[in-house]
Amino acid sequence: MHKSSEQTLIFEISKPGRVAYALPLATVEEAAIEDMLPSSFIRTEDVALPEVSELDLVRHYTALSNRNHGVDSGFYPLGSCTMKYNPKINEDMARLPGFAHIHPLQPVESIQGALGLMYDLQEKLAVITGMDEVTLQPAAGAHGEWTGLMLIKAYHQARGDFKRTKVLVPDSAHGTNPASASVAGFDTVTVLSDERGLVDLEDLKSKVGDDTAALMLTNPNTLGLFESDIVEIAKAVHEAGGKLYYDGANSNAIMGIARPGDMGFDVVHLNLHKTFTGPHGGGGPGSGPVGVKQDLIPYLPKPIVAKTEEGFILDYDRKDSIGRVKPFYGNFGINVRAYSYIRTMGGEGLARVSKEAVLNANYMLARLKGAYDAPYDVYCKHEFVLSGRRQKALGVRTLDIAKRLLDFGYHPPTIYFPLNVEECIMIEPTETESKETLDAFCDAMLQIAREVEETPDVVLNAPHTTVVKRMDETLAARKPVLRYQPKQEVHA
Amino acid sequence: MDFRYLPMTQEDEKEMLQTIGANSIEDLLADIPASVRDKGTLKEVGIPLPETDLIRTLSKLADQNMNTKQYPSFLGAGIYDHYAPAVVNHMLLRSEFYTAYTPYQPEISQGELQAIFEFQTMICELTGMDVANSSMYDGITALAEAAMLACAHKKKKTIVLSDGVHPESHDVVRTYAKGPGLNVETLALRDGETAIEQLDAIDDVACVIVQYPNFYGRVEDLQALADATHAKGGLFIVSANPLALGLLEAPGKLGADITIGDCQPFGIPQSFGGPTCGYFTTTKALMRKIPGRLVGQTVDEDGKRGFVLTLQAREQHIRRDKATSNICSNQALNALAASIAMSAFGKQGIRDLAVRNLQTAHALKKSLKAAGFRIVDDGPSFNEFVVELPIDAEEASRQLLKAGIIGGLPLGTYDANRNREMLVCATELRTKEELDQFVSALGGLTHA
Numbered sequence: 001m002h003k004s005s006e007q008t009l010i011f012e013i014s015k016p017g018r019v020a021y022a023l024p025l026a027t028v029e030e031a032a033i034e035d036m037l038p039s040s041f042i043r044t045e046d047v048a049l050p051e052v053s054e055l056d057l058v059r060h061y062t063a064l065s066n067r068n069h070g071v072d073s074g075f076y077p078l079g080s081c082t083m084k085y086n087p088k089i090n091e092d093m094a095r096l097p098g099f100a101h102i103h104p105l106q107p108v109e110s111i112q113g114a115l116g117l118m119y120d121l122q123e124k125l126a127v128i129t130g131m132d133e134v135t136l137q138p139a140a141g142a143h144g145e146w147t148g149l150m151l152i153k154a155y156h157q158a159r160g161d162f163k164r165t166k167v168l169v170p171d172s173a174h175g176t177n178p179a180s181a182s183v184a185g186f187d188t189v190t191v192l193s194d195e196r197g198l199v200d201l202e203d204l205k206s207k208v209g210d211d212t213a214a215l216m217l218t219n220p221n222t223l224g225l226f227e228s229d230i231v232e233i234a235k236a237v238h239e240a241g242g243k244l245y246y247d248g249a250n251s252n253a254i255m256g257i258a259r260p261g262d263m264g265f266d267v268v269h270l271n272l273h274k275t276f277t278g279p280h281g282g283g284g285p286g287s288g289p290v291g292v293k294q295d296l297i298p299y300l301p302k303p304i305v306a307k308t309e310e311g312f313i314l315d316y317d318r319k320d321s322i323g324r325v326k327p328f329y330g331n332f333g334i335n336v337r338a339y340s341y342i343r344t345m346g347g348e349g350l351a352r353v354s355k356e357a358v359l360n361a362n363y364m365l366a367r368l369k370g371a372y373d374a375p376y377d378v379y380c381k382h383e384f385v386l387s388g389r390r391q392k393a394l395g396v397r398t399l400d401i402a403k404r405l406l407d408f409g410y411h412p413p414t415i416y417f418p419l420n421v422e423e424c425i426m427i428e429p430t431e432t433e434s435k436e437t438l439d440a441f442c443d444a445m446l447q448i449a450r451e452v453e454e455t456p457d458v459v460l461n462a463p464h465t466t467v468v469k470r471m472d473e474t475l476a477a478r479k480p481v482l483r484y485q486p487k488q489e490v491h492a
Numbered sequence: 493m494d495f496r497y498l499p500m501t502q503e504d505e506k507e508m509l510q511t512i513g514a515n516s517i518e519d520l521l522a523d524i525p526a527s528v529r530d531k532g533t534l535k536e537v538g539i540p541l542p543e544t545d546l547i548r549t550l551s552k553l554a555d556q557n558m559n560t561k562q563y564p565s566f567l568g569a570g571i572y573d574h575y576a577p578a579v580v581n582h583m584l585l586r587s588e589f590y591t592a593y594t595p596y597q598p599e600i601s602q603g604e605l606q607a608i609f610e611f612q613t614m615i616c617e618l619t620g621m622d623v624a625n626s627s628m629y630d631g632i633t634a635l636a637e638a639a640m641l642a643c644a645h646k647k648k649k650t651i652v653l654s655d656g657v658h659p660e661s662h663d664v665v666r667t668y669a670k671g672p673g674l675n676v677e678t679l680a681l682r683d684g685e686t687a688i689e690q691l692d693a694i695d696d697v698a699c700v701i702v703q704y705p706n707f708y709g710r711v712e713d714l715q716a717l718a719d720a721t722h723a724k725g726g727l728f729i730v731s732a733n734p735l736a737l738g739l740l741e742a743p744g745k746l747g748a749d750i751t752i753g754d755c756q757p758f759g760i761p762q763s764f765g766g767p768t769c770g771y772f773t774t775t776k777a778l779m780r781k782i783p784g785r786l787v788g789q790t791v792d793e794d795g796k797r798g799f800v801l802t803l804q805a806r807e808q809h810i811r812r813d814k815a816t817s818n819i820c821s822n823q824a825l826n827a828l829a830a831s832i833a834m835s836a837f838g839k840q841g842i843r844d845l846a847v848r849n850l851q852t853a854h855a856l857k858k859s860l861k862a863a864g865f866r867i868v869d870d871g872p873s874f875n876e877f878v879v880e881l882p883i884d885a886e887e888a889s890r891q892l893l894k895a896g897i898i899g900g901l902p903l904g905t906y907d908a909n910r911n912r913e914m915l916v917c918a919t920e921l922r923t924k925e926e927l928d929q930f931v932s933a934l935g936g937l938t939h940a
Contacts, residue, residue: 006796006797007606010610011613018838019837021836021837021841023844023845023848024575029855041741043738043843046839047618049614049835049839049841051839051840054836061583061586064607065589066603067603068588068601068602069592069600070590070592071587078593083593086590089547091590094763096551096554098553099553099554099764101761102557103565103567104766105571106898107889109890110893110898111557111558111764112557113556114557114764117550124536124537127533127534127536140819140821142819146671150671153670175815176809178808178812179812179813179815182815185672187813226524228523228525255534256530281590281824281825282590282604282828283593283785283821284629284825284826323666325633325667327633328571328660328764328765331629332764332765332766332767333761333766334767343538343549344540344543345497347534348539348540358520359500360508362508363511366513379512379519379520379522402597403599412597417809431497467602468792471598471799471800472791473790473800473802477803481789482802
């Protein structure tokens, strides 16, 4: 059994006979099960779902929500995740019955509004990224990466070029990049960063060749630095016959400033749940549209929404398409939210978003770089990295600093990523946070830096105020308990 | 123009630039080559809309769609018109859930972590499997990931799909298979069921994938299919409608090595086909091969029970190109919706709901037969089955729309040889009156 100070599981408050649901009134004949299905098909054991009243249910999930930190709870500067405010109106728009309660296989004449929205979103995302055509089908960023790489594979193969088996990925890239390359059947070659934190051009040139399918690049990169050699990088990859892939995880830095299409990228994915405010949902759902330049359009997943004189259609007549990457047409509900956001901000608003995100990040960097090491002390874009190596020398690790931030009511930054920075702390404030919030967070970081020197135990033993203390992750991995078992006795 | 999501004032901007030691925001962008700087293209995105005008614009688009709250729908085929209890949406709107991300910091994410742990438990209960992950994008990409897992685990290159599996699953698996260069073979149906003896002629079988109930509504004998698959040395993968499992025997008891599916029937709106929520389950033996996030129980420094993301050595952020999958974001919020719905139904409710679906579809089948329609490959089914129409089913679907009915799926959509067949679905939401209206409208077609 659980201890009294522990949060109960919903299974532990279950009591036979309680329900939180009522079936609709019966209007059809209530035929006996055995008259409809052979008895051998029927379950032998009931599904042991919890039995609770509606109030039990509401209290349980309210209690769980109170044990969770979201953007609405407080500052959430999780680098590369773009934890900006999620506008309430977007939630309302996605719940309009004409969007929430339509079936993907309805006749097209009964879904013209949905197709019209998708078409306009495709067009607007093409403008924002500088690409020629967009598919909304991929479900998330990683899914978009894999889709983009499959497009590139199809492009090369259509030209009879089967020797391009390698995808180049910088050492600072998100983990999904090499993983997506692998799922798409490519070998990954790591490109080193130079002392500036940027792609090492010489290293790139030594690795790019006639076996290169693509280079995947995040720009600004995960250090928050703009790859200022982008024109040379694009030239090197293109001259070798490769394609340039843009990981849009960091696109919050570049709207109205520099478009991937103009930088020379051939394929782009966007994370609509990041830059375009579809909420992160505790891990998802996201949406990962992919945009391409002209020569890759034939390979896009089908269907694509197209406009004809008779109205919008789902165009399946695409013989070179890589096929489907997802059932139906992508995460429409998230796309509605992103569309709602784009229409709210307009072009002018989106351009301000990126500029203010960049200013916020640079302001925090300026305030924090005295107390923490800034391995790249140049202007950053929408995010920046610090190193906790000075604190580590005093016996306090970045993990401890992150845990101490919890006591101040903050979600910590991304830590230990990117991998090429020792004791990395990666901070992305976003544009929706006020100067007061940034100042309060910086004050907390500065206080923690002082604590590391004066009272390190306060940091080492943090957090002090959360509902649980640091968790035993080794135990979790060594003796995995991945589901509730009635009458189990797992802990002491 | 002021933007309600942008708090920065001119004074803030000035102070911040001063602290930075820059003259303007442009200074911060000076490292970007002039040749790639944007020249004002965002103007094409249009002007900003105040909330009132936004609502007007989007409502107009929404109103151009016929929605299933207004019109009775007989469409299923992977996305279903079920009732989501009101508590589901109310709890989902707790923003501590929906404005959070992946629970990387367990001390302030116990709510989400515990909710996922409970989700994993409920899915294990339903499927009779040992281990469930925290969710996948949808049932169909979960199926593709299961096929990839099977090929990697068995070190074999052939994925075998029953034709009883959703045609879009076939499509998605074929796309995934092109990455590592895997083969996809199919098993045709005979009298509505997978003709498993065709497996004899296929070599290098990593897995056999079937759907339960199958795409055309039939409930197949899983144990026999599992035995044949195992005899061939492959993993047996079942794509199961989780609501049907409220009544049907669990795949875990019928030889499944992996059971996947889509939780959309549990509190998740149809939303034009997405986002839904895939689930992924397997046996203890394959636990360390599972894609995506897993939540495990552990204790904190004081010995207090708590939950963490675990077995992360499988995942892309640790293993990079050696990861079991590239999945990062999942469908956590919809997994939460499904958990809340499953908790609302409870042990008895899930069975009652499944039975009501069966009864409603059964009643429709009976009336159609009485009206002289032929049920194609009639046999044990759940809430879907195929009816043969006197005319092209797409044309029928158009005529039904005019009568204010969203008809079933014209099978010609996926198979030109079946253009006079319609896959119909009747959930607990269809009333006798609506069934009668539907049958009578279909009757009207015969004389058209």
